Structure formats: structure tokens, C-alpha cells
Amino acid sequence: MEKNNWKQDFPQQDDNFYYFDSAATSLKPNSVIEKVNYYNRELSSNINRGMYDKSQKATELYEEARQKVANFINANENEVIFTRGTTASLNLVARAYGLENIAENDEVLTTELEHHSSILPWINVASKKKAKIKYIDLKKPGKITVEAFKKAITDKTKVVAINYVSNVLGYITPIKEIVEIAHKYNAIVVVDGAQAVQHFSVDVKNLDVDFFAFSGHKMLGPTGIGVLYGKESLLDKINPIEFGGDMSLDVNKESFGWKVSPTKFEAGTMPIAEAIGLKAAIDYLESVGLEKIEAYTKKLYNYFYKQVKDLEDIIIYNPNSDTNIFTFNIKNVPSHDAISYFAEKNIALRAGQHCAKLIHDHLKINSSLRGNIFIYNSYQDVDYLIKTIKEAISYFKNLGF
């Protein structure tokens, strides 16, 4: 059995805790924790404001983080806006772009696979503007296809709000093809990349996406930091949604102006330590290599999937997931009953609807259990998970479920 060379870098783990909830949030390696602590311990100064060394240093590190993110997704630095996370990024687009550019009877095209953060901001825009939300038909067991997208898009489509990887089913959306078609209809494409960037390299220029959002905390980084990428031409056109310190210019009693992107979108003191921590997370991912991580976790996922797929009392909703996310139920056992069993056995999974109710409605289920295999999981972890799933099945069967 292949040894896991990275587990030791993640101090949250011990021999008696099995973490499979990485699609909710990832563990953090020592290097990230050290960087966050370094800022708080040594600098703790604001950026863009102080004239003293520590503030200069903090500003430098913060902007280095932006540069790192820009390189990571192949964007320009002024196209990288730091936010609180994917949710804040997607809300920024809906409010700053959507509310200004969507009119009555326009259409926003999306899917039932979306995380609530990718769809609720647009339902809000649509209801305010009397626009329509339309859904792309999903292909069993829940995939977005170019064919279905072609059928759904119309001349009225102004925005396509879509995930790159579903947080429930883990399938990869053909974003590049979708963007190409959307642009022929003059629609912009807003991509929720929260489950993508930690699995494979993303090149926003090559994809030609208009907006792309992701979070630090699902890619080994800290919570409270996220990214919104926007094309420069679009960011120039849209106005900030938050007003305050640092973003403003020419403040008078009756009026004010603002700086250019990205500063105009970053009002107030930003999560500086977290941005610096995000850079450390990207450094870590790059030092190992996304392809290497994916090759290892894919092997582990296949090893897991082969052993559970034919268990009689398991229903897996996403066979052959693209990104090692597995979503399932034990037959006749509500997910919240099952999750208590796993929690008692020190296994971290997630139960419920995973902030994606519509896909549960689509699958005609109330809730599900979700897990994800990531860089720090070992063959031993997976063996223990499989053993515990089997034990859970018989435990609940004996209880009479």
C-alpha cells in the first residue's frame, strides 16, 4: 500500500480521527498556520496605510498573495479581488453586475446542481428585476452536458451561473465549451469554482470565463478569505457594492469617487493574515503538484469505490465521481441517523443537503451523506471508513431501520 507522504504536514489529524469532510472545508498544513501566525505575531499592521516598516511588510505580503493567486489561475493582478469566500464573491457579481444589467424578461441560466451561494443571489436579482431563472436539464445521474446547455440557452439569456464541480456529485462541468457558446449569445458566464481549484489547474484566460469564484478554506488555506476573478473589461464597468476606507477617493460632503480594481472592491481592513495564509496554501499545493495529488487521491477513491459500490444496502448517487466526492445513503437510514454512527467512530463526513437542496429534490431524496478523499487521506483511513460503513449497515439493520 502506498504511503501517504503529506499526512504529517496536517496537525489537525491524529491516529484516531478520520477526516473525509474536505468538500466542506479542508485541513490546513503547518506552513499555512505558520504564515497566519507570523502575520499576527510579528506584523499585525494594516496594509496600504502605515508608513512604518511593519505595515510596509504586511502590504508587500498581501500583494504577493494577490500575485500568487493571479499566477495560480492565469489572471492579471488587477483582476483578482479578495473577498470573504466564494459566497461573497458570487454575491458581489450578482449585486454589482446583475442588478445593473438584468432587465425584465431576461433569463439567468443555471442548474439544479448549484450550491445555494451560486443560485440564491440570482434568484434575488431575478425577483427584483422580474427576470427569469431557467434550468439546464441534467443528464443522469446529474451531469451538465453541452447538448443540454445548447438547448437551454436563448437570446434572452444574459447570465449563466454555473458550477465547475458540483459540491454534491463531484462531476466536472464542460465550462470551456459552455463559455464559448454563451458568448455567441452575448451572455456572461459566472463560475463557482469552489470545488475545482483544489483538484486541477484552472486557467481563466483559456476558459475565457467572465467571473470565477473560489474559497481559500477548501484548498488548504484559512477560512475568511476567498477570491473573485473578473475580466478587467467587466470589472472596469461595474461599481463597488461596499463603500468605506481605502477604496475611496476625493471624499466630499456630498460625493466621493473610488479607485480602480481591485482596490475599489476591497473596502475596509481586509483579512490580511488569511490572504497571506492563502498564498502559503497555494505554495503547498504547487510544491506537491495538483496532478500528483489528483493521481494519488484518484487511486484511493477507486480503491474505496470498488469496495463499496456493490454493497447491498448502499445507494451511491454519483458513480465514478470526477473529483473523489462520494455521496450516498444507507438504505432506509436517514442521513442524520447514519452520521451519528460515523461521528461516534471518529469519522468526519457530512449529512444533510450540503447547501444544495435543489439537487436533492432532483434526486428525489431528503438528504444524503457526503465524503471526499483528499491529499491527507491514507489507505488506512479508507480501510477504516469501509469497515465502518459495513458496521453501520448492520447496526441500523439490527435496530430495525
Next chain:
Amino acid sequence: MSNLDNLYREIIMEHYKNPRNHGLVDNSDYKSNRIKNPSCGDDITIQTLVEDGKIKDIKQEATGCSISVASASVLTEIMIGKTVEEAKEIVNAYLNMVTDKEYNQTIDLEEASVFSGVKKFPARIKCASIAWVAFKDTLE
């Protein structure tokens, strides 16, 4: 007994599989209250008929985990026939019991005492409380 075995007591399983007073009525004399828990998909409606300060009837419809379904069922059995004042006291004692707070031990929780195992599972307290909170509001 393990924490899990203490949670999944026989009585709870029995109510989960055969929920009492199940099915809603279309009668405006009943005061109705529905609570959904969006994170887990629990969806519980309680209908209460009060006459002369006494609980004449309760109907419930619960979808969700075994604990939420069973706690709705047990609730209906205990509460029918109680006065509104007695019912409120029992609800308060029950909610304190499942959240591991002090409560008046002289109040008889009857079959609902089997839910005491929930206090070892903080993530499941909501499951055990949801029907009871919904019921409490029908008394106001």
C-alpha cells in the same frame, strides 16, 4: 450501554416505525405550526386542538431522521388530555433535558424520558427538539 445504544432505544425505534397521530387534518379549530430545518431536511408540522384549556387532540406529520419523527410521535401521545399549563411545563422540562440543562425532575416526562440519550449528541438536539418547539408555539 454505548452512547449510540442509549440514543436508539427500542421505544424510539417503535415510534419511528409506527408514528402515532400521524396525518394532518383540514380543520381550522386546530392550531397548526410547521418547522423546517433546511440543513438536514427535517420538515415537521404539529396541529393542536385546545378546548377549555385542555388539549383535546394533536396531529403530526414529520419527515426526517428517526429521532425527529419519533419525538413528534411520542409528544402527541403524552400531551393529549393534558391542560395547556401542564403541557407547557412538560415541554420546558423536556427541552432542558435534551440540552443537558437542569430541569424540574418532579415533572413526569413519561415515555419522552427515553430521549435523554440525545444530550450526548449535541448535533442531534435539534432533531429531538423540533417537534416540541413547534408544539409549544401552537399553545401560544
